[in-house]
Amino acid sequence: MRGELRQIVEYTAHRPRRVAKPLTEALSRVPLAVNARYSTDEILAALGWAELGRRAPAHMQGGVAWAPATQCDALLVTLRKNEKEFSPQTMYRDYALTPELFHWESQNSTSGTSSVGVRYQNHAQLGSHILLFTRESKSTEAGHPEPYVFHGTAHYVEHRGEKPMAVTWRLDEPMPEELFRRAAVAG
Template sequence: MAALIHVDDQERADAYTMLVSADAPAYAELGSREQVFARMLFFTLWDDAGGFASYDEGFKHLRQYPYVCSEIQQIVAMGAAASKRASKALGMHYASVPLFSHATYRREEILAALEYGSLELGKNVKHREGVAWCPKTKTDAFFVTLSKDEANHSATTMYRDYALSPDLFHWESQNATSPTSPTGKRYLDSSGHGSHVLLFTRDTAEDETGLTLPYTCLGRVDYVQHKGEKPIAITWKLHRPMPADVFADAAAVAQ
């Protein structure tokens, strides 16, 4: 249940509610967006695929526990109703990807939506690094924890990531990345490579109870300038200014 309390957009809440219903259609009978939501929910519950050979097998197992399904439906309904942010689609390139700027997601949902992993690919979405290249959707997903602590980050991963303004963000690449490497070239010229960059942030990795926290989708970003290498310090411009509370947290860490 704790893995679903962050759901805060109505379309996702409705899709998850449908998917855990006793009369939900088979995966092959779902529409394209519904299939993406099915992958998002499946990998939220089983990031290593849970040993299931198909999405239907996993959801069939889940539906054997109607009280669990009912609680999932109640939790996502409450989360969507309580949301105070206006989520927006990410643009035409992501027309079939139901991720929204300013909505909140677990890493597993994001990677499933961007087809980093899927049962069809024979690859799960277990991933712990701060960057993920998703070739199926030609997307670099950046996962930023703003307030880093030594318990969860080594000396080589204490990157300086912070907001310069509501629509400008300073970000550092991984230490092995140089401007002349294939990854560095893609970051610095995403339009020339036909790729896109999505930025996701959270204040801390865990809350006071030890629960892993989800990320806020800040949406698409465009390259502005860079300096240095290994890591590369890049300034990104957001297509949509970040929410005020996220900006407050992201600006505070620059001090």
């Protein structure tokens, strides 16, 4: 019994801790917490974009969901991509630059002058929000969909290129060290 208790104490002492934090007042109606984990369905339901239990429509597979009900763009990023699960057109380079800065590539059809590209660049002035979610891979070792970690709101810093746009986002809440290391290695 003592051996088992010792193992539990050692495990919890070395286990990374992430404190879930509520969103800002402007997004208080969105039931998501920063640093918490969510499935795609839970994210879409929280944003008023889809109902729980329904699958994400095929056009959502690009990893971005614009939710007009909450004025949010949810960026759903899989950090480690492979040729088996992603087409050459969706092997976007997405990674953390620092705990506060994230490099993200838009969908291939997005340019700086497109309506979506303009919304990304001017989201703060337009009253919309950018929400960043990451996961390491599409599925767990058991073959189940890996949930996303919600990193909170982000703000446009700059972009380079077109179709896709390589956008740098500044996170309002820095990534915890353990998550930053995982997201930085992806680059």
